[in-house]
Amino acid sequence: QKEVEQNSGPLSVPEGAIASLNCTYSDRVSQSFFWYRQYSGKSPELIMSIYSNGDKEDGRFTAQLNKASQYVSLLIRDSQPSDSATYLCAVNPDNYGQNFVFGPGTRLSVLP
Amino acid sequence: DTEVTQTPKHLVMGMTNKKSLKCEQHMGHRAMYWYKQKAKKPPELMFVYSYEKLSINESVPSRFSPECPNSSLLNLHLHALQPEDSALYLCASSQEPGSAGELFFGEGSRLTVL
Numbered sequence: 001q002k003e004v005e006q007n008s009g010p011l012s013v014p015e016g017a018i019a020s021l022n023c024t025y026s027d028r029v030s031q032s033f034f035w036y037r038q039y040s041g042k043s044p045e046l047i048m049s050i051y052s053n054g055d056k057e058d059g060r061f062t063a064q065l066n067k068a069s070q071y072v073s074l075l076i077r078d079s080q081p082s083d084s085a086t087y088l089c090a091v092n093p094d095n096y097g098q099n100f101v102f103g104p105g106t107r108l109s110v111l112p
Numbered sequence: 113d114t115e116v117t118q119t120p121k122h123l124v125m126g127m128t129n130k131k132s133l134k135c136e137q138h139m140g141h142r143a144m145y146w147y148k149q150k151a152k153k154p155p156e157l158m159f160v161y162s163y164e165k166l167s168i169n170e171s172v173p174s175r176f177s178p179e180c181p182n183s184s185l186l187n188l189h190l191h192a193l194q195p196e197d198s199a200l201y202l203c204a205s206s207q208e209p210g211s212a213g214e215l216f217f218g219e220g221s222r223l224t225v226l
Contacts, residue, residue, distance in 0.1 A: 036217075043200070044155065049214050088155075090215070100157070102154035104153070
């Protein structure tokens with residue numbers, strides 16, 4: 001069974017610090033990886049997608065992918081209280097299906 | 113603002129009612145999805161439509177009936193639901209089936225079954 005794992009948290013960081021969120025996946029052939037942010041009571045919002053090994057930066061967010069280690073991470077620089085949310089890691093196990101597999105999510109709390 | 117629109121945002125229904133959830137996207141996407149999400153859990157896939165045809169049904173009970181009238185619209189018909197079906201129902205779309213593209217969610221319909 002294809003699995004995506006994340007630390008459930010809560011992960012607490014002070015305002016202005018770097019928040020580091022981690023995700024591992026079981027299906028070695030997975031090709032597409034996504035990070036979603038979900039505020040309480042709201043729907044998931046796509047914040048990053050990454051397909052190749054290495055780093056991808058978008059503003060304060062950096063996604064890192066290491067396919068050999070089956071590991072994807074999200075760094076949030078200069079964390080703000082508004083970043084407090086649950087972050088879902090999602091993996092598309094192959095490029096021909098639509099069955100995205102979601103991790104359980106990590107709850108991030110940024111303390112003012 | 114999301115380009116996937118869901119209505120209604122909130123729905124309360126009894127176990128004998130029939131209701132429908134509606135979803136519309138204007139991004140030209142050809143794959144549309146229904147997910148169910150319970151509190152503090154990740155989204156759980158229910159159905160996928162690719163090019164308006166049902167391509168994935170994750171063994172969902174027949175009291176949930178999906179319909180895709182055209183490439184922009186997706187409905188979820190609800191009948192004889194149980195209280196445990198209370199959840200946030202999320203519609204999503206992606207560009208091309210099998211393109212490994214990004215999944216975009218609507219704001220969700222929060223369903224309460226009494």
